[in-house]
Amino acid sequence: MRVLKPFDYFEPGTVKEAAQFLTTHGGKAQVLAGGIDLIPRMRIGKKEADYLVNIRKIPGLETIEASGANGLKFGAMATLHSLEASKAIQDDYPILYKAIHQISSVQAKNMGTAVGNICVATPASDVATALFALGAELTIEGVDGERKESIQKFCVDYGRTSLKENEIVTEVFLPRPPAGTGSAFMNLIRTHADIAKVSIAVAITVRDGVCEKVRIAVGAAAPTVFRAIKTEAALKGQKVTHEAINEAAETAAGETKPITDLRSTAEYRREMTGVLARRAMEKALQQVKA
């Protein structure tokens, strides 16, 4: 097996220290979290770094904290396993739980972080798809202080985020879904260990049979995970009838920009986005009724 190219290693004690180090070394330094994406990429030469900045010793980054009526926040070093095991996430953000639970590798969940997953910015991320539908907001810190950004703005393009070379994502905030919200996560996958052909996450809030609020997130069907905003706009304020759902599913399929690759053709991805979106909306609505 190929040996990793030489690099130097730093374990900062604070976010400030990490940001300063990243500033000093420009694009030559990379943040290391769980390493399950970064290390294999470095091994095959797809990523290069003269310095790795391991953020594991920065206090507080591992926490998962439910703050009652407001929502829930978790830190950059919260592993997928710890998020999956969190009772608060299982109860109040079940689509995040499902997106993580369907990952077949126990080892990947013990090592990998949700923040690392989003920073990779792959369109086929199930975890990001769930986080889009939950309206996740990120806290990003650099030497000049912190900024907040929605996950949609953060995921700029295929493999590209809004992060500057010297910035670190420190925290993810999930607003608490309002009463009357149902949600569903689904993906289409050949075998569990493979990457999804399409993933869908839906969160819909209904009052008196009318859609008050909805987020529909689609993964693996465009250069980034994306929110089907036309579909969302068309549903909002509408009665959630069968016809409305069927029409919305078709609109969602039309919002994709899929590619053909070894897992699927573009055409199939588009079709299946419609099918999964319909099923996910139906499932979410059943939860509202229950």
Added chain:
Amino acid sequence: MKKEIASFKVNDRAHEVLITPNMTLSELLREHLGLTGTKNACGAGECGSCTVLVDGKPILSCSTLAIAVQDKEILCIEGLSRGPELHSLQEAFIDAGAIQCGFCTPGMIMTAKAMLEGNPNPTRDQVKEGLGGNICRCTGYVKIIDAVMGAADTLSKGGK
């Protein structure tokens, strides 16, 4: 690249090794400590054959830097037996014929060990789910699951 002497605790024994930051945990085990039971295969986190336990949790040693696990308890396949006496999981793999080429076996056993500690009496489906990150390319999964079920039985009756 900086070289440093680092201390590791592997299979309950302390070691001091001259390392560089780019050394992975699997390289440390195999090439510097002579513990070649842990296998390197895909190098991409997909196959699980490099699985060892760090602080009791299964992780991928091919994607873990040695420098980052200096303060941790590392357990690999060589740490399971007591002298010539094999661990129940090792016995069960032999008894069930769960070893074909044997390349995935150390990783399977380490993952299974952690799983059985968390869930001493799993169902077959739970065993399948628990081993989801370990691939057997001889496709001998049925016997591997038989072995883990057998070991669970032995261990719950007080075996080691």
